[in-house]
Amino acid sequence: MSRLPEPTGSTGLPEQTHSAGSRTRSDQHESATSSDRGDQGDSPTLRPMSYRVARSTRSSRLFSAALGVLLITLISLPWWADNGPMRLIAEMAYFLALAQLWNLLAGYAGLVSVGQQAFVGLGGYTLFALTDWYGVHPLWALALAGLMAALVSVPVALAVFRLRGAYFAVGTWVVAEIFQLFVAQVPRLGGGSGYSLTPAIVRSIAADRGTRDQVLYWIALALAVAVTAAVYAVLRSRHGLALTAIRDSERASRSLGVDTWRTKLFIYVVTAGCTGVIGAFIFLLKLRISPASGFDVNDWTVVVIFMVVIGGIGTMEGPIVGMLLYFGLREWLADYGSWYLILLGAVAVVVMLRAQRGLWGWVESRFGLSLFPIRRQLVILPGTGQGESRE
Amino acid sequence: MSQSDERNTADLMTIDGIGRRRVLRSLAVSGASALAAPALMIKPAQAAGRPIKIGFVSPQTGPIAAFGEADTFILDGVRKALGKGIVVAGTEHPVQIIYKDSQSNPNRAAEVAAQLINNDKVDIMLASSTSDTVNPVADQCELAGVPCVTSDDPWQAYFFGRKGDPKKGFDWTYHFFWGFENIAEVFSNMWNSLPSNKSLGLLFSNDPDGIAANEQLPGVFAKMGFTVTTAGLYTATTDDFSAQIAQFKKANVEIVMGIFTPPAFATFWTQCGQQGFRPKLVTPAKAVLFPSAVAALGPRGVNLTTEVWWSPHHPFKSGLTGQTAQQFCDEYTRVTKRQWTQPLGFKHATLEVAIDVLKRAKKLEAAAIRDAIAETNYNSLVGPIQWKTGPVRNVCLTPLVGGQWRKGKSFPYDLDIVNSQSAPSIKPDSVIQPIIYT
Numbered sequence: 001m002s003r004l005p006e007p008t009g010s011t012g013l014p015e016q017t018h019s020a021g022s023r024t025r026s027d028q029h030e031s032a033t034s035s036d037r038g039d040q041g042d043s044p045t046l047r048p049m050s051y052r053v054a055r056s057t058r059s060s061r062l063f064s065a066a067l068g069v070l071l072i073t074l075i076s077l078p079w080w081a082d083n084g085p086m087r088l089i090a091e092m093a094y095f096l097a098l099a100q101l102w103n104l105l106a107g108y109a110g111l112v113s114v115g116q117q118a119f120v121g122l123g124g125y126t127l128f129a130l131t132d133w134y135g136v137h138p139l140w141a142l143a144l145a146g147l148m149a150a151l152v153s154v155p156v157a158l159a160v161f162r163l164r165g166a167y168f169a170v171g172t173w174v175v176a177e178i179f180q181l182f183v184a185q186v187p188r189l190g191g192g193s194g195y196s197l198t199p200a201i202v203r204s205i206a207a208d209r210g211t212r213d214q215v216l217y218w219i220a221l222a223l224a225v226a227v228t229a230a231v232y233a234v235l236r237s238r239h240g241l242a243l244t245a246i247r248d249s250e251r252a253s254r255s256l257g258v259d260t261w262r263t264k265l266f267i268y269v270v271t272a273g274c275t276g277v278i279g280a281f282i283f284l285l286k287l288r289i290s291p292a293s294g295f296d297v298n299d300w301t302v303v304v305i306f307m308v309v310i311g312g313i314g315t316m317e318g319p320i321v322g323m324l325l326y327f328g329l330r331e332w333l334a335d336y337g338s339w340y341l342i343l344l345g346a347v348a349v350v351v352m353l354r355a356q357r358g359l360w361g362w363v364e365s366r367f368g369l370s371l372f373p374i375r376r377q378l379v380i381l382p383g384t385g386q387g388e389s390r391e
Numbered sequence: 392m393s394q395s396d397e398r399n400t401a402d403l404m405t406i407d408g409i410g411r412r413r414v415l416r417s418l419a420v421s422g423a424s425a426l427a428a429p430a431l432m433i434k435p436a437q438a439a440g441r442p443i444k445i446g447f448v449s450p451q452t453g454p455i456a457a458f459g460e461a462d463t464f465i466l467d468g469v470r471k472a473l474g475k476g477i478v479v480a481g482t483e484h485p486v487q488i489i490y491k492d493s494q495s496n497p498n499r500a501a502e503v504a505a506q507l508i509n510n511d512k513v514d515i516m517l518a519s520s521t522s523d524t525v526n527p528v529a530d531q532c533e534l535a536g537v538p539c540v541t542s543d544d545p546w547q548a549y550f551f552g553r554k555g556d557p558k559k560g561f562d563w564t565y566h567f568f569w570g571f572e573n574i575a576e577v578f579s580n581m582w583n584s585l586p587s588n589k590s591l592g593l594l595f596s597n598d599p600d601g602i603a604a605n606e607q608l609p610g611v612f613a614k615m616g617f618t619v620t621t622a623g624l625y626t627a628t629t630d631d632f633s634a635q636i637a638q639f640k641k642a643n644v645e646i647v648m649g650i651f652t653p654p655a656f657a658t659f660w661t662q663c664g665q666q667g668f669r670p671k672l673v674t675p676a677k678a679v680l681f682p683s684a685v686a687a688l689g690p691r692g693v694n695l696t697t698e699v700w701w702s703p704h705h706p707f708k709s710g711l712t713g714q715t716a717q718q719f720c721d722e723y724t725r726v727t728k729r730q731w732t733q734p735l736g737f738k739h740a741t742l743e744v745a746i747d748v749l750k751r752a753k754k755l756e757a758a759a760i761r762d763a764i765a766e767t768n769y770n771s772l773v774g775p776i777q778w779k780t781g782p783v784r785n786v787c788l789t790p791l792v793g794g795q796w797r798k799g800k801s802f803p804y805d806l807d808i809v810n811s812q813s814a815p816s817i818k819p820d821s822v823i824q825p826i827i828y829t
Contacts, residue, residue: 084510091502192598193522194497196553199534209535213509286501287530288553292523293497337451337492 051380055373063371074221078214086213090220092327094278097227099307099319101271104231107314108243109267115172117301118179119149119272121294123279125183128289131201138205142280149276150269157268180295194290219281227274232316235374239263310351312358316372321360440482445745446489446507448518448528453495457681458520458734464727465738466490472712477746479755489513493524501527508535515749515760517741519543520734526553529564538761539564540745543737546570546786560784565764567776567787574698575611578674581696581793581810582646585823587671591617592644594635597624601650620644627652632659636668645671651678657688664691671825672696682730685796686803692796694826699794701736701773704808705817709772711743716772730802740771790814795823
């Protein structure tokens with residue numbers, strides 16, 4: 001995926017727009033202070049203003065507070081609400097986690113993979129095999145499934161990283177198909193017809209259904225929160241800067257000394273590991289896996305891409321918005337049979353035509369909101385210049 | 392009770408102005424009636440109890456949507472027959488059937504089943520049509536302890552596909568349909584009823600069904616006295632069968648049996664015609680179940696043979712509506728202007744069996760309903776249903792017979808039953824004929 005370096009790019013990536021914007025602003029400062037951009041504030045001769053680098057904005061601080069309240073509400077849900085919606089929230093939670101991971105891959109690292117179902121299925125099958133063959137406790141098996149997926153992703157990465165852009169996308173899909181065909185040939189894994197988890201294994205989490213549902217629900221929440229937090233942390237770290245650089249121009253970032261290959265490998269392996277844990281968890285809920293359901297490109301990748309692209313790729317808010325939209329439509333329309341699928345397609349078409357950067361991209365450009373502030377921005381300290389410069 | 396009773400007593404005293412004993416008696420009466428009131432509110436003679444919820448999962452969209460195309464018609468019929476409700480343990484309850492589309496996707500099937508269990512809190516779960524719908528739903532029920540009745544999936548795929556142990560069986564989930572052993576019996580009966588050289592050509596798809604069949608069937612048919620030529624497994628998307636056809640021609644094959652999807656069979660059958668291969672009988676399992684699939688073959692669909700699990704000519708009646716199979720199909724054609732299909736009977740039967748189970752349940756709770764399933768002895772639209780004599784504890788076998796497609800009267804093709812040695816209560820419509828080549 002080559003990205004054109006136009007300033008307000010049609011690729012719709014907010015960082016670009018922003019960097020373009022801030023450059024204009026610092027250009028203004030430059031003209032005012034006639035100093036070099038790099039050491040603008042520290043120039044001993046000219047001290048018209050001082051600044052600090054900040055990332056949080058008022059909206060993001062408000063949002064963090066709201067998020068905290070929401071999280072406490074969700075965590076305490078089993079104590080005060082009926083267990084009915086728990087299952088749906090759990091499903092939303094693991095889809096959010098998958099969407100955040102795919103967004104990190106495609107939206108930031110520029111690795112547009114259409115084969116993440118490989119790791120969902122691998123995680124699921126690892127859980128089934130470990131618990132059924134070796135009697136591993138299902139919760140331990142979740143972690144081991146992640147480890148397995150991360151390990152397998154290394155040689156996979158060595159192969160698919162030789163491909164670029166569309167070829168990379170197709171390559172990852174091929175890998176997933178190979179996994180599926182391989183599993184279908186293993187009779188111990190149920191071959192082509194599939195494999196059910198015996199109730200005794202699931203009961204080892206908790207014998208009583210209510211407790212078990214609660215435990216699984218909390219795991220789902222924990223997965224969503226942990227993945228979102230991890231993605232956020234990665235993006236705010238040194239790796240995050242490297243990633244955005246790679247996303248905008250791989251060649252340019254390499255010339256600036258970013259180790260693009262290693263950064264991409266790091267992201268790919270971490271994503272695969274997390275996807276493996278989520279996959280194992282998904283099939284612990286589903287109780288049954290088959291090559292077709294485990295490596296289903298529609299359920300584990302296309303739906304996830306729908307969420308990310310409709311919500312807004314390359315933003316952390318996008319996957320959340322997309323996930324909520326998808327589930328809203330599904331809960332509302334799924335009982336209408338084919339009409340549901342037609343409407344889902346229509347929504348995708350309309351959003352892609354009217355808001356090419358996704359729903360959040362539209363909100364962001366319209367209102368300048370940022371709930372998960374990743375970029376650094378310059379805040380001019382009061383009394384030293386024109387006051388707080390907002391993004 | 393105290394306050395209102397006091398008021399009652401006071402009223403009585405002022406109105407009647409009578410002695411202490413009378414007051415005490417009326418106090419006692421009003422007290423008793425106050426105590427009895429809640430009970431009366433529940434049962435004034437035979438008023439409605441809480442609604443009973445039946446969850447029903449079926450593929451309405453997706454690649455196997457043909458199996459679910461009659462669902463709306465079937466649900467309408469059952470709802471009409473139920474009227475205000477059914478009597479369970481002496482109380483009349485309204486019945487609510489909650490229908491969910493599996494989208495032909497096992498992941499979705501598991502999810503809607505979990506939703507029906509957790510959100511809707513269904514009393515009994517039903518599912519039908521292929522392992523992809525039936526197995527995930529049954530798995531969810533088995534773990535959650537929800538009684539479940541399913542149909543329309545060969546029983547081995549249901550039972551062994553879910554890691555069932557024949558010694559233990561399942562606690563909560565029950566199934567009715569036929570199995571692969573019935574397929575072998577019905578097909579060989581059909582082939583034996585027509586003079587031939589008994590040279591049989593087998594061709595299977597490289598998918599779960601085909602692989603399973605390839606392991607079992609060649610040996611079984613050889614034991615039955617056929618000369619078997621196996622052309623191996625073909626890839627589902629192939630568009631060239633000339634090697635297999637050549638192999639069959641060389642072995643002088645007169646009967647062909649295979650497992651095909653409808654498009655794969657259409658390709659195979661066209662190429663047989665092009666290459667002058669003219670077997671007497673062709674029995675493509677799975678490929679020609681639906682009249683639409685046969686119509687797609689044009690005139691070459693005549694006299695193809697297939698497995699028949701249900702037809703309008705089956706001598707069974709719905710225990711719920713009293714309709715015979717024939718009346719049921721006629722009604723379907725009248726309402727929808729479409730030709731009957733085999734899943735029709737099984738969808739209706741799944742629902743009527745559930746209703747029979749609920750009517751017999753001693754209490755409206757999971758364990759009592761499950762016990763009622765195990766005790767079932769019911770005559771349904773697809774035949775007698777009971778789980779006492781099945782091949783394994785949770786499986787009930789329904790009759791399977793052989794059929795042949797003929798030029799139709801009001802629709803392009805009709806399915807005639809041509810062999811029912813395995814289920815003599817079903818009368819054949821006509822005698823098996825070899826495929827006619829012009």
